Amino acid sequence: MMLKLNRLFFALWPGEAQRxxxxxxxxxxxxxxxxGGYLSSPERYHITLLFLGDTVSPESEQAALRAAARxxxxxxxxxxxxxxxxxxxKKIPWWLGPRETPPGLTQLHERINEAMLSARVLPERMKFVPHLTILRDAHLPLPVTPIRPIAWNVDEFVLLRSRLDQKPMSYEVLGRWKLDGDGEPPAPPPQKQLGLF
Incomplete structure (x- = not known):
C-alpha cells in the first residue's frame, strides 16, 4: 500500500524584516x-526545529497539533x-546560522521533541543544526563567513507542510504557537519539618 505524501516539520518562521x-x-x-545554483525564495525561509517525516498520517498530524499546543x-x-x-x-546548500545556538532554541527543540514522543508521533532522527537555507545546488562549498548580524526575537514556532504538489513548491502553515512561558515545572511546596518531641 502506497503511503500518501505528507511532509511535515516544526520550524521557526521569520518575520518580514528578517526575510x-x-x-x-x-x-x-x-x-x-x-x-552557481539558485537562491531560495525568501517566502520559504525557515529554520527546521523537528522533521516529522514524508508520509505523516492524518492521525499523527492531529496528534502533533494537539501536542504542540502543550x-x-x-x-x-x-x-x-x-x-x-x-x-x-554534489548538491551543496548554503545557509545562514548563529555563531552559537541560544539555550532557548535548544530548549524549544527538546520540548517539541519530548511532546511528540509523548504523543507517539515519532520524528525523524536527525542531528539538530539550526540553519536557514539561502542557496541550493551550489557548485562550491562556502567556508564559514561572517555576515552582518541579523537580529531575530523568536516568540513563536509553527508546523509546516511542504506543498510538493505546487509549482514552485511552497509551505502551508498548519499551526502556530506563541512562546509565552519558560516551561519550567513549578517548584515543589516546602516540606514541613517534623520536630522531635
Whole structure:
C-alpha cells in the first residue's frame, strides 16, 4: 500500500524584516562568490526545529497539533551571524546560522521533541543544526563567513507542510504557537519539618 505524501516539520518562521535581511545577505554572498545554483525564495525561509517525516498520517498530524499546543518555552533572541554550507553529495546548500545556538532554541527543540514522543508521533532522527537555507545546488562549498548580524526575537514556532504538489513548491502553515512561558515545572511546596518531641 502506497503511503500518501505528507511532509511535515516544526520550524521557526521569520518575520518580514528578517526575510529581507537574509535575502540581502544571500544576494551579497552570491555576487561575491559566484557559486552557481539558485537562491531560495525568501517566502520559504525557515529554520527546521523537528522533521516529522514524508508520509505523516492524518492521525499523527492531529496528534502533533494537539501536542504542540502543550509545549511551553520562553521567547529568545537569535542572531544569524555566519554563512556556510553543507556537503550533500554534489548538491551543496548554503545557509545562514548563529555563531552559537541560544539555550532557548535548544530548549524549544527538546520540548517539541519530548511532546511528540509523548504523543507517539515519532520524528525523524536527525542531528539538530539550526540553519536557514539561502542557496541550493551550489557548485562550491562556502567556508564559514561572517555576515552582518541579523537580529531575530523568536516568540513563536509553527508546523509546516511542504506543498510538493505546487509549482514552485511552497509551505502551508498548519499551526502556530506563541512562546509565552519558560516551561519550567513549578517548584515543589516546602516540606514541613517534623520536630522531635
Amino acid at each position: 529581507r535581511a537574509c535575502d540581502e545577505a544571500a544576494r551579497e554572498l552570491r555576487l561575491k562568490m559566484q557559486p 509545549v511551553k518555552s520562553a521567547p529568545f533572541a537569535l542572531n544569524l551571524e555566519l554563512a556556510s554550507s553543507f556537503r550533500a553529495n
